[in-house]
Amino acid sequence: MSRIAKSEVNAAFEWAAAQITEAGGRDGITSRAEIRRKIAELTGAERDLVDFFYRFIVRRDGNPSERVDRGDIEAALKAAREQLVAAFDTNDNGLSADEVAAMPPLGRLAVKVARHRQRSGEELSLHFEALAFNLVLDDFGTELTNEHFLSFHAPAQLESLNAHSFIATLGLKTDDPKDRIARIESAADFFRRLVDHHTPGQTAQAVALAQAMQSTLADLHVYILGQDPEGGPIHPVYIVGVAPDGSLAGLRARVRWS
Incomplete structure (x- = not known):
């Protein structure tokens, strides 16, 4: 549980x-x-x-x-x-x-x-996407502009989330450079930068998103996939944690590294 x-x-x-x-x-x-x-x-x-x-x-x-x-x-x-x-x-x-x-x-x-x-993990992920409306991912040195957040949900019965359980839940192939984890980061650090990046009019929205995700998801972290440079220039980003029903829930986006 x-x-x-x-x-x-x-x-x-x-x-x-x-x-x-x-x-x-x-x-x-x-x-x-x-x-x-x-x-x-x-x-x-x-x-x-x-x-x-x-x-x-x-x-x-x-x-x-x-x-x-x-x-x-x-x-x-x-x-x-x-x-x-x-x-x-x-x-x-x-x-x-x-x-x-x-x-x-x-x-x-x-x-x-x-x-x-409680809401299910799937319901929560859709709620997070609604909260993230009009927010953009401009972080991790990405060269993409106007990259918006989409909901992400994966059925599971997780007790906790770490690199191993993340790989297993997504069914990633560790021998594929595109599926290897390139970076794991604290969600708190990520949300602090997200709030700082947005205009004063969007600050409250970014704070609300951070609070909603941090209060409902356990082991919340940011995972970036794709070994550099073998994995290609586009790297999926997952801001995810364990939902109350044990599933993996959160948001996804992309970054581009040349």
Whole structure:
């Protein structure tokens, strides 16, 4: 099972908090009876998350009346982010299967809901292409102009992404100079240059793209193919990582080296 970003698990807790707040109505106070009515509208893991997160809020405050207000909910949400999610992402690169297994039951339930609510790798790749509309790749010494980004998706069940798993997923032939990896680079460095390259009017768009890809894909890197010069002047570029469903997702473009 692929890593899952903390932001996705936090979003599941935020969704549950919103359900609890909504159940309270106009007075901003949610009772046990109101929660029962709310969870009756839900099913599966989402129902359980709302129910158990409400219980978590009540237990934190030792509240015998089982009535919680917005302040109680926000305080519990902050605690959940810090104690049930961030504390288990020990290397700050998304939650691995082992890290999820170490989480308490409520944290694991939020992970389950987060996975249910995630987009597939294919959907994410199309979303990234839409975010990259009108942005161009002018990097790595390319001689191409107006090279736009296209979506890229490859079905897989990856636990992590490295040079070996990238080659295997794309079915590359390492004895072919065109298929050899010429360069691997940090996505963070690439996105910093992408933001710097574009005009002020496009900076926000480039930042939004970077944030979307970095928050949803694990092991995000840039791969450039084609041994130089045997691989020819045109080199495919992949900005890809592991999607929540284990597939390879991101963007592709080209560079030209003379």
